[in-house]
Amino acid sequence: MTSAYTQDLIKQRDRAAAEVRAAEDELGKLRRRVAELIEERDSARQEADLWHGTAVTAIAKYTYTWAAHQSTILEARRQAARADRILAAAKRGCDDLGAMAHAALTRAEQAETRIAAVRELHQPVDGVDYRRREERVGLACSTCGTPDEYATWWPCPTIRALDGAPEDRP
């Protein structure tokens, strides 16, 4: 027969054992939770690393594209400026050529008007020449010499010069 004291001791031991088991259970739960949290943390870190890598790659690609774009814009501006300069030079050249052509045409027209005026003065008319003690009759110039006495025979030196004929032609 166990004494009341012993029974009380046994009860105390059983309670303590139950408390130890409960504490061990709780500890086991906490350890599992800690393990889960560590796993979640590692997973989150891996995901973060992945996203970081993706972001870095995207930023690098964007930076490269932007730089290439800027470079293309600069080159296009340089080419446009060059084309503008060439066009301006060509336009100046065209203007100069136009002015030169206009001046040449004006001079040519003036020369033709003057040549026509000279031809108007030197016309073929009937003429006579007594200078060699014999009467010679033929076509003489209306202006050079005197057609009725000392004729200059047609074509006169002035008309021959205008027509490009040799000076010594009779």
Ligand SMILES: [Zn+2]
């Ligand atoms: Zn003449």
